[in-house]
Amino acid sequence: MQVDQSPKPDSFIRFQIRRLATGMGWAVFGLGALSLALTWFPCLNLFVRNKKARVRTARKTISASFKLYFNFLKLIGAMNYDTDSVHELNKVKGSIIIANHPTILDYVFMASQMPEVDCLVKAELKNNFFLKGVVKAADYLLNDCSNKLIEECRKRLAEGENILIFPEGTRTKPNQPIKLKRGVAQIALRCKCNIEVVRIHCSDRWLDKSSQWYEIPKSKPTITLQKGQTVKVAGFINDSEESFSLAARRLTAHLKKLLEDNLGKVNKQKVKNPSNYNYL
Numbered sequence: 001m002q003v004d005q006s007p008k009p010d011s012f013i014r015f016q017i018r019r020l021a022t023g024m025g026w027a028v029f030g031l032g033a034l035s036l037a038l039t040w041f042p043c044l045n046l047f048v049r050n051k052k053a054r055v056r057t058a059r060k061t062i063s064a065s066f067k068l069y070f071n072f073l074k075l076i077g078a079m080n081y082d083t084d085s086v087h088e089l090n091k092v093k094g095s096i097i098i099a100n101h102p103t104i105l106d107y108v109f110m111a112s113q114m115p116e117v118d119c120l121v122k123a124e125l126k127n128n129f130f131l132k133g134v135v136k137a138a139d140y141l142l143n144d145c146s147n148k149l150i151e152e153c154r155k156r157l158a159e160g161e162n163i164l165i166f167p168e169g170t171r172t173k174p175n176q177p178i179k180l181k182r183g184v185a186q187i188a189l190r191c192k193c194n195i196e197v198v199r200i201h202c203s204d205r206w207l208d209k210s211s212q213w214y215e216i217p218k219s220k221p222t223i224t225l226q227k228g229q230t231v232k233v234a235g236f237i238n239d240s241e242e243s244f245s246l247a248a249r250r251l252t253a254h255l256k257k258l259l260e261d262n263l264g265k266v267n268k269q270k271v272k273n274p275s276n277y278n279y280l
Contacts, residue, residue, distance in 0.1 A: 009218035021076040041133040058137035066112035080222040093160040099198040100259045103207040119164045171209040185251040197228035
């Protein structure tokens, strides 16, 4: 007889306390982001003239801030996390790092574990009042679909930078299959770089595409970041093909399969318990 090892639902009082903690977490995130955007990052852009030093400092600031934030969320009881297996990515150089996108905090999680990672972000962020200074200071790549994007990726990868990309482009819809855009495959094939796969798993439905911040699961959620395979793109290139289109399709299909694979035994019992996905 199989024993259900999923956590017991919180009592009504503990549940409401955790909901208040979640709201406090969002307030702290907003105030912290606003403070840094209006003070620290403008100062970096203004006074640190050496671009490499400015970018390195900005990215390390972002990473340290996010790590502090997640420790705060854990301290107040809003969530747990497990990121042990992704630390080895800091030894990787000149690779594209991809991950699935189940929650709104996925970028925050990934950046907290990789202090110097580059990131491909939406081009409209360069005009966002609160974030444009951050994007400029960290020198993040802008997904503006320009012809220069591939060349800029090639240059940065050749210099040993790692580029974080979420190939879905937006959060995964609950109970829907992952849909990847082929842009990541195109970049990797043209730059001839490896792809490092990271699987992000949330033990419960939380902060997904269809959820509000106050919709929290019955028990404390745990987010796990697990490093997956290293994909060598050379095996997907066929010299007889006139374009990268077919290779990009094959590579995208392969990445989709890797991202859809389960996390083995991580939280296996919780995933099997559908009642744990209901909100109170």
